[in-house]
Amino acid sequence: MSFSVFRASVRNAAAHNPMRRATRLPRTTFRNTFHRKYSEQTTPPPPAPEAKSSNTALYFSLGAAAVGAAGYYFYSTNAENAVKSGVQAAKVKANFVPTKEDYQKVYKRIAEIIDDAGDYDDGSYGPVLLRLAWHSSGTYDKETNTGGSNYATMRFEPESKHGANAGLDVARNLMEKVHEEFPWISYGDLWTLAGVAAVQEMGGPKIPWRPGRIDGVAAQATPDGRLPDASQGADHVRNIFYRMGFNDQEIVALIGAHALGRCHRDRSGYEGPWTFAPTTVTNDFYRLLFDEKWVWKNWDGPKQLEDKKTRSLMMLPTDYVLVQDKTFKKFAKAYADNEDLWRQDFAKALATLFELGVPTQQFVSSEPWLLPTVDELNSQEKK
């Protein structure tokens, strides 16, 4: 069966399957159903900093970044690195100082691209953009304080070619188009903002976010092996996420992102979606883990599980660890039973993930922002 036939059959199954709870709804329906119950919980975004103070903050942070880059020079004795980081800071300073409204424009452009996916996968670029943001941030190592989204080093080989990043060229190329339109934004800010837009536009919770990452150079790229290997067990999952500074509850909350998107045989070797609504943020990943009977898939690919009932959904060995490990299972059950709890915990952990390794003084605002969705912007404009 070709992939497109398979995808079509999953989409059909999604439309008719009683296990399915959520599907892609028009934006407005979403707001009325999903979002209403969360709107009371989200605090309004802090007022945008005045253009002048925002500039000052940015100049300061870029100055600090340049100092950071100079520090890096002394450690690495690589003059080119320091010069390049300094040049970027100078370029931004001379040409343009973005405000919160400018970042909102970038968000809006990303949201348009997410929806303009045609026949790609399940009709949305949201999942692959979220994966880009996570793989850019998830290389962080708290011991050496290296990795993370600060320098956006996945732009460089060999990091771009690491096995775990297979297929993320799709997402990077999409964001390259956005960068051409908004050349002042750093890639780390752009990619993490895309992760935020993906979650929010697919009906997820608000993800606190603020700009301040800077572009680095190839020498800052991270070594292979920092991202998780899906064929492994609980120890490996813990080692990888503890290295980033997360605890067991946060690990379980983050992996719930697998409600979204799918595996691609030509990228990771694995195949298929986790849920029947892979472009909608739900806690279905946890619910299906507990409600369905999972069996090993009989095929010539890597070891993965499939649901016994429809054989159209999948779980990775590392996903299944969440019901095999006692501590993980406790959190997974809580998230299966309480979607609101998961949304809150997911938003918090994802915001933390996206800021790993970014020096606080680089951020243009002391508090992260809660950016409105495109729906919210449109209804504000109508008023």
Ligand code: HEM
């Ligand atoms: C133990 C941890 C994890 C492992 C082993 C893992 C592994 C994988 C694999 C093998 C794929 C399929 C890639 C492909 O074939 O295209 C995938 C997809 C995905 N992962 Fe994870 N992942 C983990 C954690 C996370 C986290 C923490 C997030 C986000 C917060 C995330 C978000 C996604 C998304 C959205 C996709 C779908 C991408 C698409 O549809 O193109 N994953 N993951």
